[in-house]
Amino acid sequence: MSSHELKTGPLEYRTEEGRLSILGFWIFLGAEIVLFATLFATYAVLFGRTADAPSPGELFEAKTVLIMTFMLLTSSFTCGIAIHEMRRGSVKGLRNWMIVTLILGLGFLGFEIYEFVHYSHEGATLQSSAYWSSFFTLAGTHGLHVTLGIGWVILLLIQLTQRGLTPKTSRKFFVIGLYWHFLDVVWIFIFTSVYLIGMVV
Amino acid sequence: MKNINRLFKKGLALLPLSMVLLLSGCNSELAVLDPKGPVAQTQKDLILYSVYFMLFIVVVVFAAFTYMVVKYRENRPGRKETDYDPHMHGNNKIEVIWTVIPFIIVIALSIPTVDTLFQLEKPPEVEANEEEQEPLVIHATTADWKWFFSYPEENIETVNYLHIPTDRPIEFKLSSADAMTALWIPRLGGQKYNMAGMMNTHYLEADEEGVYKGRNSNFNGEGFTKQTFEVYAESPEEYDQWVSETQDQAPELTQERYDELLAPGLTEEHEFSSTHLAWVNHGNPEGMDYAINRHFEKYGELMHLESHQDAEDFMDEENNDDHESDRDH
Amino acid sequence: MQLDEFFVTGEPLIYAGMVSIALVTISMLFFLTYYKKWGWLWREWLTTVDHKKIGIMYILSALAMLFRGGVDAMMMRTQLAFPNMNFLNAQHYDEIFTTHGTVMIIFMAMPFLIGLMNFVVPLQIGARDVAFPYLNALSFWSFLFGAMLFNISFVIGGSPDAGWTSYTPLAGAAMSPGPGQNFYLLGLQLSGIGTLATGINFMVTILKMRAPKMRMFQMPIFTWSTLITSFIIVFAFPILTVALALMTLDRIFGAQFFTLTGEGMPMMWANLFWMWGHPEVYIVILPAFGIFSEVISAFARKQLFGYKAMVWAIILIAGLSFLVWVHHFFTMGAGAFVNSVFSISTMLIAVPTGVKIFNWLGTLYKSKINNTVAMMWALAFIPSFVIGGVTGVMLGMASADYQFHNTYFLVAHFHYVLIAGTVFACFSGLVFWYPKMFGHKLNERLGKWSFWFFVIGFHVCFFPQYFVGLDGMPRRVFTIIPEWMPLNIISTVGAFGMGVGFAIFVFAILYSYRYSEREKTGDSWDNGRTLEWATPTPVPFYNFATLPHIDSQDAYVKLKQEGKTTFEEDEVEPIHMPSNTGQPFIMMAFMFVSGFGLVFEWMWMAIGGLLAVLVMMIIRSFDYDEGFHVEVDEIKRTERSARRL
């Protein structure tokens, strides 16, 4: 464990600890890809097995899903700006853009909750059929990740206020930036392979 | 210790030998190597074919191993200075050789494997002196922990035993009313799974008369060990006679009676002059939840089954039920 | 829920188990209190983040689990010795083979190897700890609490009984009601999190923390196998996580993934399980290969033959291991084409495996074999594993597998690879690295006795099983028919032979603790080839005072030639080390509480536990502890006394 700190380069990469953590997080995201891939595969296998419950085509609403997609894509963009601000050394820029990201994420979650409640009123719940089990599990796992991400961002914002930009706080923000973009990518797959296909078929 | 050491090494060298002896000596006894039909015969041939290759590998490795371990022991009397070369790090030529040879063996094993795999998907081929026959279709359905054999064309159904004619392919239609199981009659051929909501086709054939053991070979809970059945392979004439007797004498299978039999538990042998396919086929997606919807509560109950017990030991209560239902019709 | 439903009742065996558990617990509590060891336990072990101590705790727990799984095995073998035995009834037998399989693979083999990796790998690459010491402690505690959650099913609530493969629909809520199967799901889930973290941890450690200038192709082979194993873990374990989660949703929250109702698809479980399960068997064999390579080259006093080929073979095996899962259910009826493809991919694994075998033989060629106990385990592995391997190839021939599948032939195969591979490797590695860990060797004489009992017992136990399998004996039956008796009796005798071997092994540990000579140098066997032997014994907590530059394989051989050590006095600098922390222990204890609640479907407890875990994570997030520095003086003092300078 050397504690030598580099004097140049992005703050989050300056300590050995920072470099190790970031690599570790990339590998963790690799594992997350496998996790979501498994959920997607499950979803694909169970597609069409709706039993007595309504079919996805009857329930999916293009408007809601488009709004959600728009919010999450934008949040990924604002998160990118936040990290850019961090690189520039602007605590304020980082904080403000992170807050925008947070609000967009919350909005996304709100719509997702609305959507789930709506489906369950129409008779499609986790319990109704294999298809709906896999739908709620896939979308729900993504939603759970977003929720955890939001909680995490809040913790980091507090730490940012307490400590300002240090190699450690910037590493943490950098990592959550990766996480957030990752969730965005997963959502794009959910949007296309679950919602678009579900609405068409 | 030294002596044991040497003994052990001898023992190791003897292992493959004992394998040959056991394999050839027990040929007639070990069920899988004692085929009574073309499918099991094909599989036995394949197994023995592979055993030769395996023995070859085992002999080569054991010989090389024994040589190294004996020759290069540090305190072997008579060790020479040239017996030690600590800086040897590899040898491309020999490494290529021992990569290529296993590869060739894999190819040699793959070819007959693939060939038989495709063969086993079809009814066994007829021998030259025989005429081709339509396979006899039998639906083999399992339910915790029993076997139903339905003969749709003959319109009969048996529980926990079946009769088949010799020299005629049997086309089993496998499905399960509940847990996943597998039909296995070692002397007639390998196994295949029975699953709820889907149907597997499995061809077997007997070319010798006799009574063969069959069983479920995939673990499915408490009664698994006792989920066996007997296969009576008999001449076509005897078989036909058995069919007509059953058609004439056995009671009809009512849905009520069938639902009763379906409940988890052990059952003796039965025969009926109609089949349950009239109202449910567990091999169709619609038949998948039939049993679970009817007996949901019973699946959690224990039988407290012990090794010496079999179906009869559990018949007392059920017999009472039987009588009641008998009175009903 | 009534108390008599909560505790498993009505069984003498289980009462005996309860009483002995209670006695052991009480006596442990008593000793800890009497000798005032609570503080020591907390400071030195429960809060440690030192990879060496974590490794030792892994190994001790794994030995305990080996004992538990072994007792299960003896009970099964007793029941199967004769027809109509009435030692266990069907239900108990089912529970016991389920816990045996699960405990052995998940809570014995993997933790044992991970324990050895923990202890050895950082030392082999010249690192002062793993990349994430905190996470490492978390992994250990998640494993231990997962194992405990699984094991208490024995006395509380009832054990799972659907096999370690837990095929649905049998293992679903309808056919296996009650907490038993939930223990399986949550125990595995909990320990699986830790395994995944270990995988990530070791990947980063090995990729990033090697000693200055050590190139990948100069790493010791055990480190290589750990790296590749970590890759498999990272790509396979999430599949298990999902599979377990889906079944948990099915059982506890009424989802319909694997059910017979709601158009569920039971056979999807088999697919998910084996997509993880086959890589899993390679997770437990590749590190074993690594250990054998180290031990063989050490006691043959010779460089490993074909090092590069060995590494590529491991990589190839790891890659192929993701492409063969269907061979576990050739009999599902996927059709001739699918079975052909998976038959061939399965048999292909034998090629790199064969290459490894020949390379070990090549290492023995022109060597100086020193028959120590560690070496004997490694030597016994070669012929035994070959038998397991060739029968594996036979199983891989799908059309023949129709006759072998789910029989004792299969049982014999996987014991031949798992025991002769993994278990022999664990013993071999433990004996080999024991002096590094504990400062004294295991008694060799006792070791030899234990070896012969175990190895001969092993062959006597499992070789006949190939034949009884060919005679039509399926696995998982709880009683045998008279035709199968002779071979089964032999098998049972062998099993008890192994039991005796294990007992002697444990006795050797106690005996050596008392009587073995203490180590004086760091290079216990005088023939260490890799960096771990360059450290003094006992290893200082910071491992290396100074880090040598590495420019060859077998780094320590070179160092010895050049007269260098890992303590070059004038190069010593302060060393940064992480602080101990109780957080991982506490966090995982809450996880255990949560899991326990979920097992019994007590949602208040499950959610409460989870909230507590979240709180612990928040605490961790605000924890900016930077560790501490070991000053030059202290390092010099420590090294001088450890090296007797």
Ligand code: HEM
């Ligand atoms: C030469 C390499 C190997 C080949 C070709 C091979 C092949 C197979 C096949 C085809 C099966 C499934 C048989 C069936 O279910 O009918 C099987 C089962 C199994 N193998 Fe291997 N195997 C090999 C090496 C290993 C190794 C190294 C291990 C672990 C250390 C291992 C552990 C297992 C286990 C645990 C099972 C049974 C799992 C169960 O059903 O409970 N195998 N092997």
Ligand SMILES: [Cu+2]
């Ligand atoms: Cu299926």
Ligand SMILES: [Cu+2]
């Ligand atoms: Cu496998």
